[in-house]
Every structure is written in C-alpha cells, then in structure tokens.
Amino acid sequence: MSENPEGQPVKFTITHYRQLQNSHEAFINWIIQEHLPLALPVFEKYGIIEYSLFVTPPSLNSALRKDIEAFRPTWDFAQFDCFIEYTLPSVETIMKVMTDPDWQVAVKDQDKWVDVPKALVSVGYSTGNLL
Known part of the structure; x- marks a missing residue:
C-alpha cells in the first residue's frame, strides 16, 4: 500500500451495525x-490525526427515511448504527493499528456488540471543506 496520490492524510471509514440483542x-x-478508552492509546501510538463517531439513532433515521422516500424513492437509506471516520497519516497505518496487540484488546468484545459481517469499509482522502 502507499500514500494517497496527493500526499494528504488518508480517511478510513467503517459503518457498524449493532448486534440486535x-x-x-x-x-x-x-x-x-468501554472501547474508546482502550483504543485511544493505540490511536496516539500511530499518530491518528482525527477520530469521529457519527451516531445514527433509529428515531432520526426512521423519521427522515419516510421524507426522503417521497422525494427519492430509488435511494437506499442506510440503517447502520454508527459511522466511524479516522484520519490517518498513511494507508499503512490501518494495518499497523489492526495488528497491534493493544488494538486486539480494544476490540476484544466487538463480537458481542458489532454485527461484524455487515461492516462496510472505505478508504480515500478529503478534498477539504468546500463551503
């Protein structure tokens, strides 16, 4: 893997669905x-620039979904519980974090909480704030 073509920090995102129980x-x-207090030292160790947790409560999703469907009936409305965005120094940072023994401790309970097979990952870079 390599740096993105612009040499800018890399954005790594993941959507998570909770286990339904x-x-x-x-x-x-x-x-x-529970997870973040264990994860933050790993983020610091590898120079994670930013971490953002975008929470998508069902009450907001359900209400807006009905309105959106009226205007855009072909759009698929995401139903995940959260969207996490990491800003990283490089793509290589992803594997460094994921293979770190301390990260394994930070995610030790994820199978109890996260519907892992439904996770959706993306990687890219930001063009900056255009507004």
Whole structure:
C-alpha cells in the first residue's frame, strides 16, 4: 500500500451495525465508555490525526427515511448504527493499528456488540471543506 496520490492524510471509514440483542443506546455507550478508552492509546501510538463517531439513532433515521422516500424513492437509506471516520497519516497505518496487540484488546468484545459481517469499509482522502 502507499500514500494517497496527493500526499494528504488518508480517511478510513467503517459503518457498524449493532448486534440486535443490544439496544442502539447500549451499543453507542459500549463504544464510548468501554472501547474508546482502550483504543485511544493505540490511536496516539500511530499518530491518528482525527477520530469521529457519527451516531445514527433509529428515531432520526426512521423519521427522515419516510421524507426522503417521497422525494427519492430509488435511494437506499442506510440503517447502520454508527459511522466511524479516522484520519490517518498513511494507508499503512490501518494495518499497523489492526495488528497491534493493544488494538486486539480494544476490540476484544466487538463480537458481542458489532454485527461484524455487515461492516462496510472505505478508504480515500478529503478534498477539504468546500463551503
């Protein structure tokens, strides 16, 4: 893997669906209260520039979905519970983090909380704020 063509920081995103036996609120609480305290030292170790947790509560999704369907009936409305965006120094950072033993500790309970096979990953870079 290599740096992105522009030499800019890399954006790595992942969507997560919770395991259905857990409420949305409990799932987000697990991420913030249990997972993140273990993950933050790993982020610091590898120079993660930014971490953003975009929470998508079912109450907001359901209400907006009905309105969007009226205007764009062919659009597929995402139903995931959260969208995580990492800003990284390089693509190589992804594998460094994922193979770090401390990261394995940080994600040790993920199968109890995350419907892992449904995760959707993307990698790219930002063109900056255009507004």
